[in-house]
Amino acid sequence: VCTNRSALVSQTITVQDTTPPVLVGVPTNVMVAIDAVPVAPTVTATDACDAAPVVTLVQFTTQDPNPALAGHYHYTITRTWTATDACGLQSSASQVITVQDVTAPVIGAAGADATLECPAVPVFTAPTATDNSGVVTVVEVSDVTTPGLCAGGYARTKTWQAVDVCTNRSALVSQTITVQDT
Numbered sequence: 001v002c003t004n005r006s007a008l009v010s011q012t013i014t015v016q017d018t019t020p021p022v023l024v025g026v027p028t029n030v031m032v033a034i035d036a037v038p039v040a041p042t043v044t045a046t047d048a049c050d051a052a053p054v055v056t057l058v059q060f061t062t063q064d065p066n067p068a069l070a071g072h073y074h075y076t077i078t079r080t081w082t083a084t085d086a087c088g089l090q091s092s093a094s095q096v097i098t099v100q101d102v103t104a105p106v107i108g109a110a111g112a113d114a115t116l117e118c119p120a121v122p123v124f125t126a127p128t129a130t131d132n133s134g135v136v137t138v139v140e141v142s143d144v145t146t147p148g149l150c151a152g153g154y155a156r157t158k159t160w161q162a163v164d165v166c167t168n169r170s171a172l173v174s175q176t177i178t179v180q181d182t
Contacts, residue, residue, distance in 0.1 A: 020091040021047035021083035023055070031098040035132045037077065038097070045083030045091075053085040074100050074166065105131035105162035107138065110175035118152040122177035129162030129170060136164045141172060153180045 025043045032038065045053040062076045077097040084090045111125025129136045142159045155178040162170035 017047075017049040017085065017087040017089060019048060020089040021045040021050065021053035021085045023081055023083050023091060023093045026081055026093040027095045029096045029098075031100065033103050033132070034099055034101050035103070037099055040079055043081045043093075045085075047083075047085045047089075049087065050085035053083045055081055055083045057081050101131075101133045101164060101166040101168060103132050104168045105129045105136045105164045105170045107160070107162040107170040107173050110158070110160060110173045113176045113178075115178045115180060118179050118181040120179060122156050122179065124158050124175050124177065126158075127160055127162075127173045131162070131164040131168075133164050133166065136162050138162050148178070148180060150181050154178070 023043055023045050025041060027038070027041060030038070040057060040059065043055055043057070045055050047053045057079060059077060059079045062078070077099065078094055079097070080092055080094040082090055082092040107129040108127045110127045114122075116122060126138055126140070129138050138160050139162070140158060141161050143156070144159075145154050145156045148154045155176055157174055157176040159172050159174040161172050
């Protein structure tokens with residue numbers, strides 16, 4: 001048996017990861033009321049070469065440029081998730097949450113309707129109101145006097161409405177006081 005040998009031949013195959021991970025469960029953009037901002041969900045990622053890519057979340061808030069609405073009445077939250085695999089490849093996706101006050105204030109009852117004897121002067125009790133923004137004003141919408149059948153007699157009705165900082169308006173609430181000469 002001869003010891004003749006052939007030339008060596010080799011082949012090199014390089015396997016490399018060039019595909020970034022894919023994020024799973026990134027929510028879509030939404031518009032919500034100020035008291036309904038969703039909690040950030042747990043977003044995961046899949047990757048063909050890494051069984052456990054790392055997912056991070058960065059969140060920032062942008063205030064409305066309108067100074068009258070500064071604070072928490074209108075703003076956006078941008079949540080950006082980034083998945084990184086073992087090779088350092090990354091992919092990112094974001095959700096934009098637009099937060100607005102779209103809820104009308106809740107107005108309470110005005111004072112009870114009453115009948116007074118002339119020459120008494122009506123004293124009205126304006127309602128109070130609450131709002132999810134915490135800032136609400138009760139506005140007198142009208143004050144109407146209707147003459148009665150006898151001299152000195154009349155009915156006076158005041159109507160109010162609650163308005164919040166984002167101009168959401170409540171239902172109207174009224175109180176009527178009748179002055180009569182019996």
